[in-house]
Amino acid sequence: MDLFQQLFTDYTLRTVALGAATLGAVSGALGTYAVLRRQSLLGDAISHAALPGIALAFLLTGSKLPLVxxxxxxxxxxxxxxxxxxxxxxxxxxxxxALGLMLSVFFGFGLVLLTFIQKLPNANQAGLDTFLFGQAAALVQRDVVTMAGLGGVALLAMGCFWKEFKLLSFDAEFGKSLGFPIRWLDVGLTTLLVIAIVIGLQTVGVVLMSAMIIAPPAAARQWTDRLGLMVILSMVFGALAGVSGALLSAGTTNLPTGPTIVLCVSIVVIGSMLLAPNRGLIWRWLRDRRSGRRLRLEAVLLDLYALAAQHDHRDHPHAEAVLDAMNPHMGPTRRKLQALAERGFIRPVEPAQWALTPGGIAEAERLLRSRDGGEGEREKGREGEDR
Amino acid sequence: MTIFQLEIQLVAAVVAAACALPGAFLVLRQMAMMSDAISHAILPGIVVAFFLTGDLSSPLLIIGAALTGVLTVALVEVVNRTQLVKEDAAIGLVFPVLFSIGVILIARYAGDVHLDTDAVLLGELALVPFDRLVLGGYDLGPRALYLMGVVGLTGVLFIALFYKELKLATFDAGLAATLGFLPAVLHYALMGLVSVTAVAAFDAVGSILVVALMVGPPATAHLLTDRLARMIGLSVLLGVVSAVSGYWLAHALDASIAGSMATMVGVLFGAAFLFAPHRGIVAVMRRRVRQRWTFAQKMLTIHLLHHEDRPEAERESRIDHLQEHLQWSADFAGRVVRQSIQNKLVIRTNGHLALTEAGRRLAREAIVQA
Incomplete structure (x- = not known):
């Protein structure tokens, strides 16, 4: 609560939070495309490769203006x-x-330049090495304004070419056949990705910036199948992780910014992978359990029907022990039988004897029909293929 | 050259050679980015092992890091298995987490020991000669040399023993599995070797440049040869060359040795990219140009053969007609005719072309081929 209040009163804290939010939102939005296009690791290469650019820009201009x-x-x-x-x-x-090579060679060359700069006389190089791991606390208003300006331009461009980038990401071949300049769109989208990465370097650092490109979209992907919603969710996740990580790091001594933000965003990813409806692992586990249960109930019901079919009366009762023996790997069938009885498909006759109800007979016949029908359909399909 | 300089170069060369060995297989198996993931992700393993032993040169560090490396591979596999994210994203999600944990552990609990983040990322080869192996009062040289030597020999041994298996699993994993070679076991063994090599090397060159040494020389060698054994040998050689030349580059610029080594890796790759005998850009371009001209000459002979001894031969064999019929520019047609005459495929008489015997043969062969 205290920290929350300070957010509005404390200049440094506000700057840091704004900067981190911008970074998270922009990288989240553009990272979406990278993740969908299987270019997740390109972000890693771009961020590492940025290091010599930073060093050269400083070496040539002598300026530490964020824009330069x-x-x-x-x-x-x-x-x-x-x-x-x-x-x-x-x-x-x-x-x-190619990625690994460019990443490491550019980074190595950047190191050569950085160490070269450090040895220059009178060079005011202090602060360049914050680009390695990022330093949120060192953000000033000027930095945030630059980040927001560049990020805004990138997001605007993404909005303007929404339809084209969507086409590029999901069916580039179709786009080509429609006459879209796919190659240029590719270069354009990559340029936007580069901008998103460059914005975050000062806060997160070159080594971990790639996580900001991958993690928010990976989390957002679990919650939706729609590109628009995915981009928005990804921006929210990125901004949230950015702000919480940057604030934690700014408020604690010896807690580097980049790693803290990365841990925050990773928690969001793990949470999404577990909890998201439909795709989430817990959801999937529950669904598997439910359908397994349903299949076992159906199996017991059909066994009972098969037994009864050998008698004149379909409601001829049978012993539980017989059903147990028919399903040796399923364990005792009593609980399943009770569940079937609750649904009104079977009824207990004597202790441990069960008979089908009319409803149960109808249900079993419906199941058999649908299975036969299913197989019939498949047969037909196969014939179709042969032809 | 002082003895220190010699020792640094020696260590650098051994590091480069040891990295190139598993690197060749990473490149061929299209898992180069796993070296990036592993070299970052071993950090928490090193830190925890360091907290346990309090000694940076303890063999426990290597074991801890190697275990973390294999854990990374397993975690990527687990995330991948969920099918919730694609494989590249799985790699990109796992290693930053582990690396972040490592960096935070260092920043919070190990602030003032040798293990700082710069050393982790960048390494410091220049300090290598100061950590010496002394046995029974005798100075045997820098400790890193022995460490890397053992790791390098392990790599040589591993590849020599399982050469056939590795080769098969790399080029035809399906067949390897059918024949009972256990590609999964080989995969994890290779990843274990990558981890051990990365941890032993990163004290000297840092975690990012391990990637340069593992991926760069094999990628360069891949452009130069088609044979696996030759590619491994070339990778080692290229790694050593990068190491030594990188050292002297750093010496000249007074800059980071590891960074210069990576830069030289890039320079060598660039040279191969441009000038490799068969696969370099220059060779490919030249081949394309040559093919364009030989193709045009073939076209000319086919055209002439087609109309030879026909009523229209008079018209079709005129040089200026080529522009119209084959849609060649006057300039291009002139050059093709000149080359064809030079190659004794056609002869020119009063502005008309006639095939020589050689030209006729070429045209017939070309038609049969097509």
């Missing part, structure tokens, strides 16, 4: 992406190797 450094970072990240594309398209080197 971000521009350098963006150019380097963009160049790395183009090189990855060129290497995969023009040689036998595969995508993953």
């Amino acid at each position: 450094l971000m521009l350098g970072a963006a150019l380097a990240g963009w160049l790395a992406t183009l090189l990855v594309m060129a290497v995969t398209n023009m040689t036998r080197v595969k995508y993953d190797s």
